[in-house]
Amino acid sequence: MTSSPTSFDIPKTSRAAVVTAFEKPLEIREIPIPELEPGAVLVKIDAATVCGSDVHLWDGSLAAIRPLELPIIPGHEMAGRVVALGSDGITDILGAPIELGERILFTQGRCGTCYHCTVAGQPNLCANRQNYGVNCETFPYLVGGFAEYCYVYPTSRKIKIPDAVKSEWASAASCALRTVIKAFDELGPLQSWQTVVIQGAGPLGLFATAVASHLGATRCIVVGDPADRLELAREWGATDTVSVAENPTAEARVQAVKDLTGGVGAEVVMEFSGARTAFGEGLAMVRRGGRFLVGGQVGPHTVEFEPTAITRGHIKVIGSFSASEAEYWRALQFMNDTRDRFDFDRMLSTRYSLDQVTDALAGMQGLREIKPVILPNGAEFTDV
Template sequence: MTTTFDIPKTSRAAVLTKHSEPLEIREIPVPQTLEPGALLVRIEAATVCGSDLHLWDGSLGGSQALDLPVIPGHEMVGKVIAFGDGAERDTFGTPLEIGDRICFTHASCNQCDHCRFDNQPTLCTNRQYYMFTNCERPPYLVGGFAEYAYVFPNSGRVRVPDEVETSWASAASCALRTVVHSFERIGKMNPWETVVIQGAGPLGLFATALADHLGAGRIITIGAPDNRLAIAKQYGATDLVSVAEHPEPEDRITAVRDLLGGHGAEVVFEFSGARTAFTEGLGMIKEGGRYMVTGQIDGPGKEVPVRPGFITRQQLTIMGTWSGHIAEYRKALEFMKNTHGKYDFGALVPNRYRLDQATEALTRMRAQEDIKPMLVPHGTEGI
């Protein structure tokens, strides 16, 4: 193991012990030796994802097995403080040095059919997850809401470009990389196509910017509140549909079709997570169109009525996207590196919170008072 730092014995972490209860600040053991291929990082920033919010309130249970207590957080940027043997390069061969900033993924096994045969590592049947893994067993530091984190040997990792601010990179490490994955699956954006984006949270806003960058001819972003729609406009939305002004699903379908002369859109992205969003999206899509569903989570109460014959008759292409892997992380960071002069990525992460304010950050996100709260475990200055 290579290090030029004294590795601390313990790390403060905000720990989920019971759903919807305040996170508990605990001292968590720091591994003193690393497996080959592993890294130890000092967390510089951890942004709050919608999945962290659903983890906290218990609604994410249908998506992934959970063994409390856990450390929430899977969107984070860490500075390397120690290398396991053979970990001195990122996934793409870029040399890493002590002090370099990296983003890193959940760890896929590289052995199952999804990893090796299908080339879909986000579906890995043996995946090691941050935020879902019990923090009372080694390697302990398996979530972003902590001062330090353990990078699994099989975790993809990518060095953050110097041009990309830490706060942006943290937000990119789940929200934007998932958007990138969704766009890659949906296919090419064409200048004669209309794209509807359901949701004006972090996913929907990043998607608005990416659709604009990729040349979509018309972009309709649906969401609320008004300050988020204002960012969508800055990011390239040609039209906005306010959920506050169109509170019912049928109102939103009508609003989109009115904008398009009674027609539907060629491409619809669901990034809102709202229970009714899927059936709404079906009402907004053009015959022969493409629909990407990314914002939905599984679980009781999420069922909606669907007429399969409508999908058949309209000849729709419907796909889903789960998470993203290291290639999408790198593409997300490259997008930020190349376009930060055009899109104000900092508008998504204006507020910083100490580790002991993690519950406040979650509460503010749930109330839509923050788009993307950011925890700064070592202090809020300078990030």
């Protein structure tokens, strides 16, 4: 390990890709680099990865979850190197000092005083949390990952990235994998003899496949598409896959799962697709007495379903939203501990510059990309 630098040259502004109108090409703007409040940190972004929520921000549908006040720098999955500290004594989640030059992830800012932050111990549900990917014309301006630099809120927890974990991996872990880690906590114990069905073969579904396999699931069925994602799911532990293209109706997909489970369904079904029909068909895939975890539904759509199926089947329906700071750390440890088993580079698709962010978003929207990587500062690969 080399010694930490004593200072960095900080510019007055940072290039950033900005959403100025929904589903229109992003603009490249020079955004002021703000003065740092006590406890705040400035990072130079090594890598940012595109989340499905970034696509929903770009097309405007994320407004069903939280207000969207344009213009906005998207990007909430990012890993960066600390280049400035707003005060002395800033520490990481484990209490270790944060030093200049260190690579970190960082959480959303939380208020620390509401019911969910204090009594319930659920900061992921904090109604007052400070999100990344918000308006860039008000202080602190630079709060999105698709930029050369990013301002880290004083109330954001900072998590150091292990030396063996690439920044691109860490970026993907900071939302998709941590969300999956939290979902498995909410799900409860997973027994090796239980069949797990995972709806969706995007980043959430693929990470869920890896975690289920790592936890010892000997039967894991992944429902999704396209073919390259199902191939990766099999590499990461799926014993069976169900193609949406080959089973184009909800009834066909439910029947495919029933056929693979002797007609009874799976003990555990985890919904990570976000598809409108996924709730009803996922519920129909659950074996009587089983568990159905819903973690991918974020859009404004509504569906009809038969509540009696829950009662009659004695099914536990579990919602899981985002994650807390502990899951950032645990997601990084999972990557560090399993990097020889799971080739995390296989999930990461094309590398894009800031000028190409619109192409990255469109590629993910069109399912041509699994997890695009944005390299705001131009490096082809990030050294670790």
